[in-house]
Amino acid sequence: MPRDHHRPVHFTDAEFAALQGGEDPALVNRVAHETANALLHRVRQGPDPQVVERLVTYTDVHGIEAVAELWARVGPHTLPGALWRIYLMRTVIRQNPDEIAFFFTRGTERIGTIDQAVAGAEQPTGPAEILSLADSILHGLYTGDFAVALDRGAAFCRLAAAGASSVADDSDLTAEERASVLTVRAFRLAELAEDLSAAAALWRRDALD
Template identity: 50%
Template sequence: MPDQFHRPVRRPPAAFDSLVGAADPAEQSRVAHATASALLERARADETGQAAERLIAFAAENGIDEIAELWSHAPARSLPGALWRLYLLQLSIRRDAAMTALLYERGRVELRSADAVIAGAPAPASPGELAELVDAILRGVFRGDFAVALDRAAAYCRVQASGATHTADDDEATEPERATELTRRALRLSGYADDLSASATAWRRGALV
């Protein structure tokens, strides 16, 4: 990827120019899969790592509206669907780092599994360390073992979901609305975990497209 290619989602490969903006759902699906595959291939082919770092920084610098336009409607257990969920995890920690860290720590303490170890965050993890963890997972997607990165992201989601569930239980009596929102968050994160784990399995089989 050339150095001036700063906005990878806004400027997809030329072969896809005629597809971007197409209203036909089938064409939108084609564009989602084509851009996800092309961006992943470009990043992984760049031995300098600069392309990966730009992709990691993209959402933080530009938001995710353009990414959403391309990938948010893709099937959850697909390449664009997996990438979309990873960017959502990055966004969530940047939007509310303190709450994310609180829920992660509660989940780490309560969850009786190896998920916190698999995710790879320090114990306890500060908001900044969790942001670095999510960036490291994205870095693994673009430069390392893709399936391992997805497994780490799934583990991270399970820890967060556990924290959200237990915190919701604590708040049920005194802050029922907050408890309801945390329960929804836990369900959403649990779904992400299942989808990311399934995507990791599909990648290992060569079936994630």
């Protein structure tokens, strides 16, 4: 995701093979870290609103796979791992904003924490508000406090997980298959929340690389 879209990133044959087939995990890891650090440093050093907007909507044009190729195969408590998870979160929201907004609202009703305030979603939270929240969090990675953006993502995921779990409980007796699907989704959202919280803590200690 370069700032100048007419200037493509060039990879050696070995780097390309590693990214495509995972033949060299060490090389995949190095390329992921180098691209994430270079991108974030370049954009945050002098944020251009048009560039930031292109980065936020990058997966809308190129697909989530384009980001996954670079960053999905590294550990969650790394800079590229954190960036990947925020993009993944946004993609999940955009795939079904109505359902995610419902989960989020149910989660805020189910658990009494400060997560609703931390996430920063407009109230009441419908599909439009949840889509706006996703973009706002991603904008924050490039233009605001990076750790706060990660914490907002984590808070959203915790609430959505709680909501999905609650709906799964309601479905247990009448729709076992749906309940099972929602339980898995809740687990994955909760896991995503833990990873983002850990990454935020590492960033504040200047230890997220």
